[in-house]
Amino acid sequence: MMDTLFRLSHEHKEARARFGAFCRERVRPGAAQRDRDGVPIPNDLFREAAGHGLVGMTVPREAGGSGCDWWTWGQTLESVAYEGDDSSFPMLLAYRETAANLVFSSRRADLVERYVRPHVRGESFIGWAFTEIDDYFNLQTTAKQVQGGYRVTGFKPAVTGGMGDESFLVYARNEAGTDVRVVLVHRDSPGLTVEPRPTLGLRGLGLASLRLSDVFVPEDRVVVASDGISHAQRFIRDRRLTLAAWATGRLFSLLEKVIDALTPLTRFGERVIQAKSVQMEIGRMVLGIEIIRAVTERMLRDADAQMPLTTLSFSVGKHVGATQAIEVAHIAQKLVGGAGFWQDQGFDRYLRDLYGLLPILGGPIALETELGLRAIEHRAMERRLDER
Numbered sequence: 001m002m003d004t005l006f007r008l009s010h011e012h013k014e015a016r017a018r019f020g021a022f023c024r025e026r027v028r029p030g031a032a033q034r035d036r037d038g039v040p041i042p043n044d045l046f047r048e049a050a051g052h053g054l055v056g057m058t059v060p061r062e063a064g065g066s067g068c069d070w071w072t073w074g075q076t077l078e079s080v081a082y083e084g085d086d087s088s089f090p091m092l093l094a095y096r097e098t099a100a101n102l103v104f105s106s107r108r109a110d111l112v113e114r115y116v117r118p119h120v121r122g123e124s125f126i127g128w129a130f131t132e133i134d135d136y137f138n139l140q141t142t143a144k145q146v147q148g149g150y151r152v153t154g155f156k157p158a159v160t161g162g163m164g165d166e167s168f169l170v171y172a173r174n175e176a177g178t179d180v181r182v183v184l185v186h187r188d189s190p191g192l193t194v195e196p197r198p199t200l201g202l203r204g205l206g207l208a209s210l211r212l213s214d215v216f217v218p219e220d221r222v223v224v225a226s227d228g229i230s231h232a233q234r235f236i237r238d239r240r241l242t243l244a245a246w247a248t249g250r251l252f253s254l255l256e257k258v259i260d261a262l263t264p265l266t267r268f269g270e271r272v273i274q275a276k277s278v279q280m281e282i283g284r285m286v287l288g289i290e291i292i293r294a295v296t297e298r299m300l301r302d303a304d305a306q307m308p309l310t311t312l313s314f315s316v317g318k319h320v321g322a323t324q325a326i327e328v329a330h331i332a333q334k335l336v337g338g339a340g341f342w343q344d345q346g347f348d349r350y351l352r353d354l355y356g357l358l359p360i361l362g363g364p365i366a367l368e369t370e371l372g373l374r375a376i377e378h379r380a381m382e383r384r385l386d387e388r
């Protein structure tokens with residue numbers, strides 16, 4: 001159905017040919033159980049994925065990766081999400097990939113050897129520990145300079161993949177509180193406590209909190225000595241580029257599931273699937289999916305064309321991706337009746353997983369406020385120019 005209705009791209013089909021069997025045979029079978037038990041996707045599965053060339057796809061060739069473009073990566077995540085029946089798997093793939101690329105961008109051979117190449121081989125992974133309960137611009141985690149390195153103290157409440165990562169990119173303020181450093185903290189460092197973070201959905205992510213108490217980090221594990229906020233922005237940018245791509249893959253399968261569940265149903269002697277109101281709601285699901293695809297394609301193509309990606313396109317992309325995905329999942333819940341509520345039918349997982357998109361990297365209120373403010377500022381700027 002997807003091939004004909006949605007006209008899947010060549011890159012999506014290629015990803016299916018390369019990774020489809022792995023996703024169907026190795027990722028899909030454990031997905032529902034992992035969700036029920038809150039069990040993280042095992043690193044062994046990632047190791048296998050690396051063996052198929054799925055890990056390291058975006059990492060530059062000089063570090064052992066395939067250096068693929070944004071569009072190919074987005075289409076790959078879309079396919080993997082559909083075939084694997086697991087939202088956590090593509091999201092974790094994308095997060096870990098971005099963290100590895102951020103370390104690569106330091107252009108330091110020692111860091112590439114120690115962290116990036118093992119990522120590509122699927123041997124060990126890096127987590128991204130940026131956000132805190134406090135404002136981005138007022139991080140409470142500190143990295144104080146001592147003999148031979150730094151002492152890091154603080155708390156990071158949510159790290160995707162944290163339960164399975166071997167090291168973490170930790171963002172911490174300097175002594176004076178005027179700048180942010182980025183350091184690599186090893187999982188086995190004395191003073192670091194990694195704890196699971198039970199969640200509403202996306203339970204295979206292995207989300208963890210990090211508590212750092214006077215953790216020593218040697219000088220050579222400083223990735224960025226200053227302006228860590230700009231460093232974090234790059235992660236945020238990359239995440240916003242791909243977030244909706246895997247959500248689309250999940251929505252493809254939700255749409256199919258809804259049609260399949262409704263097809264045999266009869267109510268008041270009428271076939272449910274033939275009711276115009278039901279067809280209209282299914283149409284709204286298709287509409288939502290197509291809106292996400294259109295916005296995501298624009299972002300990915302612009303990124304590949306090295307166009308300056310404005311905050312506007314990112315904010316709209318993130319907002320549309322998250323809110324439309326949740327809207328589509330809501331329609332599904334309404335349409336399938338009680339089946340949406342019985343856990344064994346598997347409908348609930350979509351909505352719970354997709355809710356995870358909402359807060360990530362800016363919730364709707366923050367994005368709408370930002371967009372409104374920008375529009376007002378631009379109009380004021382124009383007026384000033386006109387008056388000159």
Ligand SMILES: Cc1cc2nc3c(=O)[nH]c(=O)nc-3n(C[C@H](O)[C@H](O)[C@H](O)COP(=O)(O)OP(=O)(O)OC[C@H]3O[C@@H](n4cnc5c(N)ncnc54)[C@H](O)[C@@H]3O)c2cc1C
Pocket residue numbers: 095128129130131132133158159160161202207356357359360361362363364365366369
């Ligand atoms: C599944 C998942 C995975 C994550 N993985 C990671 C990870 O790997 N690494 C990491 O560092 N972090 C991670 N996070 C944390 C994530 O980055 C934060 O949740 C996100 O940045 C939003 O911050 P917040 O949760 O404090 O909510 P906020 O967006 O700050 O929202 C809190 C409240 O403030 C309101 N608000 C925010 N801004 C404004 C505004 N401008 N005007 C008015 N109201 C506003 C919101 O509407 C909301 O009511 C993850 C989160 C999730 C859900």
